[in-house]
Amino acid sequence: PQPFLSVRDLRVQFSTEDGIVKAVDGLSFDVERGKTLGIVGESGSGKSVTNLTVLGLHNPRSTTVDGEIVLDGQELVTATEKEMEKLRGNKVAMIFQDPLTALSPYYTVGRQIAEPFMKHTGASKKEARQRAIEMLAKVGIPQPQTRVDDYPHQFSGGMRQRAMIAMALICDPDLLIADEPTTALDVTVQAQILDLLKDLQQEFGSAIIFITHDLGVIADMADDLLVMYSGRAVERGSVTEVLHRPQHPYTWGLLSSMPRLGGDTSQALTPIPGSPPSLLNPPSGCPFHPRCAFTGEVSGGRCSGERPSLATGRAAACHLTADQKQTIFLDKIQPR
Numbered sequence: 540p541q542p543f544l545s546v547r548d549l550r551v552q553f554s555t556e557d558g559i560v561k562a563v564d565g566l567s568f569d570v571e572r573g574k575t576l577g578i579v580g581e582s583g584s585g586k587s588v589t590n591l592t593v594l595g596l597h598n599p600r601s602t603t604v605d606g607e608i609v610l611d612g613q614e615l616v617t618a619t620e621k622e623m624e625k626l627r628g629n630k631v632a633m634i635f636q637d638p639l640t641a642l643s644p645y646y647t648v649g650r651q652i653a654e655p656f657m658k659h660t661g662a663s664k665k666e667a668r669q670r671a672i673e674m675l676a677k678v679g680i681p682q683p684q685t686r687v688d689d690y691p692h693q694f695s696g697g698m699r700q701r702a703m704i705a706m707a708l709i710c711d712p713d714l715l716i717a718d719e720p721t722t723a724l725d726v727t728v729q730a731q732i733l734d735l736l737k738d739l740q741q742e743f744g745s746a747i748i749f750i751t752h753d754l755g756v757i758a759d760m761a762d763d764l765l766v767m768y769s770g771r772a773v774e775r776g777s778v779t780e781v782l783h784r785p786q787h788p789y790t791w792g793l794l795s796s797m798p799r800l801g802g803d804t805s806q807a808l809t810p811i812p813g814s815p816p817s818l819l820n821p822p823s824g825c826p827f828h829p830r831c832a833f834t835g836e837v838s839g840g841r842c843s844g845e846r847p848s849l850a851t852g853r854a855a856a857c858h859l860t861a862d863q864k865q866t867i868f869l870d871k872i873q874p875r
């Protein structure tokens with residue numbers, strides 16, 4: 540059967556004063572119904588741009604999009620803005636890192652939660668308000684009948700995040716995109732919000748794309764994992780396979796800089812030496828080669844000369860042999 544969301548050879552380019560930025564450069568992935576795909580990578584790896592493109596929220600005047608994005612049989616790259624408006628907030632919804640970017644200070648929380656419901660279902664104001672109260676209750680806001688008339692500034696950070704989740708889920712979307720949804724919250728509230736998301740996914744059956752730089756959070760939330768670097772996927776597989784037997788040197792770097800899998804995840808990642816690649820002038824060959832400690836294991840200068848491809852299924856885009864990919868991590872790089 541067709542995956543619910545299928546992205547094929549996606550390319551997203553921005554024209555800037557300095558030249559063409561290849562923000563996403565040949566990305567393919569699938570998301571199944573009811574499953575969570577985690578996307579990890581440093582900022583600038585293309586993970587947020589990919590998802591804004593899925594939602595059709597890129598600026599059409601400065602952005603070129605090529606490739607295929609097929610959502611439940613509908614092609615989105617060629618969809619009109621009108622068609623995208625019908626999808627957004629209805630079939631696909633998004634939770635952002637900062638609720639204040641999604642919630643306006645000028646309207647009550649209830650009115651903002653109710654708005655997509657009125658827009659997409661044609662419900663009356665009264666029906667939509669009732670539905671907003673139900674949704675506030677579902678996301679764990681106490682006294683929803685009263686809080687529905689509060690303004691965002693009367694909510695705590697955690698409550699605003701819950702309100703944004705209520706707004707995202709009010710039309711029962713088939714796909715929920717969560718971009719660093721808990722990064723701004725303290726650890727306890729973060730854990731509560733993640734639990735809430737898991738419960739609601741059970742109830743609503745939505746597919747989720749969960750974007751983060753936090754591998755501890757991803758281990759808890761995702762079924763499958765995509766590791767992005769320089770606008771490309773460099774590794775993919777089930778979350779267990781990728782986190783326990785990673786096959787790409789970039790993933791090794793992410794993991795070995797982690798405190799301990801399943802341990803304290805509040806500590807920030809120690810960055811991998813070197814800086815993320817320029818998207819204006821990406822490195823030749825493997826985009827990770829200027830930072831990779833294993834180029835010496837690959838002969839013939841292939842790391843800087845030849846772009847490694849990513850096979851389908853469980854795979855890593857790297858010139859190391861299958862045997863090296865399996866053993867180097869286990870021999871040398873166990874996470875601390």
Ligand code: SF4
Pocket residue numbers: 787788789825826827828829831832833834837841842847856857858859
């Ligand atoms: Fe490192 Fe070469 Fe593999 Fe790229 S292809 S990750 S540079 S070993």
Ligand code: MG
Pocket residue numbers: 582586587718
């Ligand atoms: Mg981002």
